[in-house]
Amino acid sequence: MRTTCGIWLFFLLMLVSFRSWSASEVRIDHDFSAVTLLNTLSDTGINNREDVYCEVKLVNTLRETKTVYLSIINPTLDKITIRDGQDTKVLGDLIPFTQRTFKHINHVYPVELAPGEQRTLQVKVSKQRRAIHFRIEVAEENTFIKSTNHDNFFIGIFYGICFMFILLLFCFYIFSKSRFFTLYLLINLFAVLIFFHYSGTGYQFGWFFSKNIQQYISFFAITGYIIMHMTFILQFFSYQIKSNFNEIILRILLTFFVVMALLFVGEFIGQPTGLLPPNLYDYLIKGLFLLYAVAVIAICIFSYIESRRREIVWVFCGFLLHIANWLIFINSQYGMANWLNQLSMFQLFTSNIFIPQINYYITIAEFFLITVFISINYHNLIRQNNLSSKRLDLLQKININTFVMGQEEEREKITELIDSTVASDIQQLKQSLLRFNQQYEGKKMVPIVLNEIDKTLEDIDNITSNYVAPDMQQIKLEELITTAMDRLFTHIQVQYDFTRIPPNYQLNANANINLYRILQEISNNIMKHSGAENVEVTAIKDAKTLQIKIVDDGVGFVQNKANKGIGLLNIESRMNSLHGNAYFLSNEKNGSSIHLIMPVKDIS
Numbered sequence: 268m269r270t271t272c273g274i275w276l277f278f279l280l281m282l283v284s285f286r287s288w289s290a291s292e293v294r295i296d297h298d299f300s301a302v303t304l305l306n307t308l309s310d311t312g313i314n315n316r317e318d319v320y321c322e323v324k325l326v327n328t329l330r331e332t333k334t335v336y337l338s339i340i341n342p343t344l345d346k347i348t349i350r351d352g353q354d355t356k357v358l359g360d361l362i363p364f365t366q367r368t369f370k371h372i373n374h375v376y377p378v379e380l381a382p383g384e385q386r387t388l389q390v391k392v393s394k395q396r397r398a399i400h401f402r403i404e405v406a407e408e409n410t411f412i413k414s415t416n417h418d419n420f421f422i423g424i425f426y427g428i429c430f431m432f433i434l435l436l437f438c439f440y441i442f443s444k445s446r447f448f449t450l451y452l453l454i455n456l457f458a459v460l461i462f463f464h465y466s467g468t469g470y471q472f473g474w475f476f477s478k479n480i481q482q483y484i485s486f487f488a489i490t491g492y493i494i495m496h497m498t499f500i501l502q503f504f505s506y507q508i509k510s511n512f513n514e515i516i517l518r519i520l521l522t523f524f525v526v527m528a529l530l531f532v533g534e535f536i537g538q539p540t541g542l543l544p545p546n547l548y549d550y551l552i553k554g555l556f557l558l559y560a561v562a563v564i565a566i567c568i569f570s571y572i573e574s575r576r577r578e579i580v581w582v583f584c585g586f587l588l589h590i591a592n593w594l595i596f597i598n599s600q601y602g603m604a605n606w607l608n609q610l611s612m613f614q615l616f617t618s619n620i621f622i623p624q625i626n627y628y629i630t631i632a633e634f635f636l637i638t639v640f641i642s643i644n645y646h647n648l649i650r651q652n653n654l655s656s657k658r659l660d661l662l663q664k665i666n667i668n669t670f671v672m673g674q675e676e677e678r679e680k681i682t683e684l685i686d687s688t689v690a691s692d693i694q695q696l697k698q699s700l701l702r703f704n705q706q707y708e709g710k711k712m713v714p715i716v717l718n719e720i721d722k723t724l725e726d727i728d729n730i731t732s733n734y735v736a737p738d739m740q741q742i743k744l745e746e747l748i749t750t751a752m753d754r755l756f757t758h759i760q761v762q763y764d765f766t767r768i769p770p771n772y773q774l775n776a777n778a779n780i781n782l783y784r785i786l787q788e789i790s791n792n793i794m795k796h797s798g799a800e801n802v803e804v805t806a807i808k809d810a811k812t813l814q815i816k817i818v819d820d821g822v823g824f825v826q827n828k829a830n831k832g833i834g835l836l837n838i839e840s841r842m843n844s845l846h847g848n849a850y851f852l853s854n855e856k857n858g859s860s861i862h863l864i865m866p867v868k869d870i871s
Contacts, residue, residue, distance in 0.1 A: 797821025
């Protein structure tokens with residue numbers, strides 16, 4: 268009975284040992300180049316949540332010494348143990364690059380085989396925080412060197428394109444000062460850092476001297492990428508969003524980023540795999556990623572329907588490329604979806620770079636897409652600037668013509684005023700002198716002549732004062748109103764109400780000049796035509812408008828739009844230049860009122 272149990276126990280141990288080790292034989296001959304011993308994406312029976320073992324028997328059938336290279340393709344593996352006869356070699360990500368015997372982007376163990384020699388290698392990939400994908404290959408020396416050179420050339424071209432694209436984004440940020448270029452620049456910097464780390468080039472050229480950087484760089488790069496991506500989405504779509512539906516989608520996206528970041532942090536410290544079953548954790552990651560993809564597509568579609576802005580189409584295409592890149596990269600890293608394995612293993616040329624080649628191609632396609640978008644927008648911007656320059660030249664010509672015509676109109680107004688006032692006074696003085704009879708006493712005639720001369724001088728003063736304004740640059744609104752209407756104040760009882768305007772409130776220079784002329788015109792009209800004894804001037808300012816109301820108790824006038832005088836037309840013209848309105852209310856018995864309303868944003 269004991270013998271039978273011992274035999275069954277022996278066979279059970281042999282079976283467990285056989286299932287724990289993936290054994291194969293590689294014969295080195297003239298036709299040998301490279302062979303894949305293990306690929307966790309294609310070998311679905313391997314449980315890469317536990318320690319994974321691989322055994323290979325190398326047989327040199329040649330009559331010459333041959334060197335082959337055993338490569339474990341995934342530079343982020345923590346610990347790899349290689350047993351070569353009596354020798355044991357430990358490789359892994361946490362060993363600083365400067366302390367590695369064979370310096371390569373992957374973990375490589377060279378084997379020199381004598382003619383006819385046979386050697387058995389046992390490889391153990393230790394369990395990590397969670398399941399992780401890798402490949403184990405054996406390659407002949409020339410094949411290994413050629414593949415390495417191809418990989419280095421391809422990676423060099425890729426990083427060169429990345430550098431040119433980042434430089435382009437930086438230049439456009441300087442040109443436009445748009446924070447979207449800054450955020451997209453940071454997104455791509457973190458993406459390049461992720462490529463730098465997971466391709467292994469970071470060990471060679473970035474942090475080869477530091478074990479701590481090797482340990483924490485992936486956390487820094489992926490967390491920074493997620494934060495910049497989230498910030499870009501929130502800020503970009505905040506300009507497009509008008510409906511509550513889009514706001515809900517944005518909140519879903521924000522929640523996705525927060526949960527994904529927490530899961531990533533938890534994974535980094537090794538907690539979720541202990542708190543959650545591995546399958547449930549994988550499903551949670553897949554569900555969050557699917558939710559993110561659906562939410563991004565939905566918010567792009569609905570934002571475009573609302574705003575019809577072309578930028579959303581470009582952002583939508585860029586997000587689709589981002590989603591595809593993430594999906595393939597995550598599957599390549601963790602081997603989470605069997606239906607994506609063929610994409611993850613897709614290669615245009617033989618390569619030992621761990622990151623799938625399709626990730627590089629998608630990233631380059633995204634660079635090309637965004638470059639085309641920037642070029643088109645830059646071309647449109649240049650065209651708009653050219654059109655704006657032409658419009659500016661046209662407006663300058665119009666302004667010059669308007670200025671010249673304005674001068675002619677002012678000359679005509681001055682001529683009309685001289686004809687209607689000064690010339691009339693001189694004509695009356697002339698008639699008085701012609702009627703002068705030397706038989707009458709000269710003393711009676713002298714006061715009449717002097718009175719006519721005073722009236723003429725007063726009219727000249729009124730005309731010139733209308734065209735000579737005081738310094739308008741620093742004058743406050745209260746002082747402006749009282750100065751413009753001071754001549755009215757000397758003849759008529761005027762009451763000012765400035766209680767509803769801020770102390771020391773001041774308009775801009777253009778508004779000051781136009782308002783000063785308007786108030787002068789109103790004062791002259793009141794003095795000449797109204798016969799008023801009392802005038803009330805009220806100024807009111809609220810958040811949007813400045814209102815000035817002038818009310819008199821004179822004889823009033825009949826409102827007739829077809830026969831407006833020069834003074835009223837001048838008032839309306841100046842109010843139009845201030846984007847304001849003037850309202851005249853009057854009748855022939857109850858006096859008149861003028862209501863001036865101006866927008867604050869155009870006069871402050």
